[in-house]
Amino acid sequence: MLGDLIGEEQGQTTGIRVLSTDGGHPILEASFAATGTLLGVGIKDLGTYESAMDAEGSLFGEGQGVIMAQGGATITWHGSGVGRMDEAGTVHWRGAIFFETGAEAFSRLNTIAGVFEFETEESGKATAKLWEWK
Numbered sequence: 001m002l003g004d005l006i007g008e009e010q011g012q013t014t015g016i017r018v019l020s021t022d023g024g025h026p027i028l029e030a031s032f033a034a035t036g037t038l039l040g041v042g043i044k045d046l047g048t049y050e051s052a053m054d055a056e057g058s059l060f061g062e063g064q065g066v067i068m069a070q071g072g073a074t075i076t077w078h079g080s081g082v083g084r085m086d087e088a089g090t091v092h093w094r095g096a097i098f099f100e101t102g103a104e105a106f107s108r109l110n111t112i113a114g115v116f117e118f119e120t121e122e123s124g125k126a127t128a129k130l131w132e133w134k
Helices: 104-111
Strands: 002-020 027-038 041-053 059-069 074-085 091-101 113-120 125-133
Touching: 002 041, 002 113, 027 125, 041 074, 059 091, 074 113, 091 104
Parallel strands: none
Antiparallel strands: 002 027, 002 125, 027 041, 041 059, 059 074, 074 091, 091 113, 113 125
């Protein structure tokens, strides 16, 4: 069951690399840096994901990253999602994310999955929303 909105971020793509073009299916690696809130606490999120495009233009991606929260807590994450690019060049991602942390204030994240919307504009501007999935 989809639960509460537990996080929001705004950031920027910091780098893109082409990893492969074998078989006409490009595989890209992208990194980003974002700031926002998670469970009501200010955060900085650094992440990298790889995405593969199929012949119809659909994307599949997997990523990982680290979140540093105000107060010193560290949270790692792993996620997967699917995406599509619109006419303006914005990529719309939807997927799931899983967390691991030893920080007591964020321990709830160890027992849930998050469901996200992640948008990356052609300029590299990125925004994300995260809901708890119970």
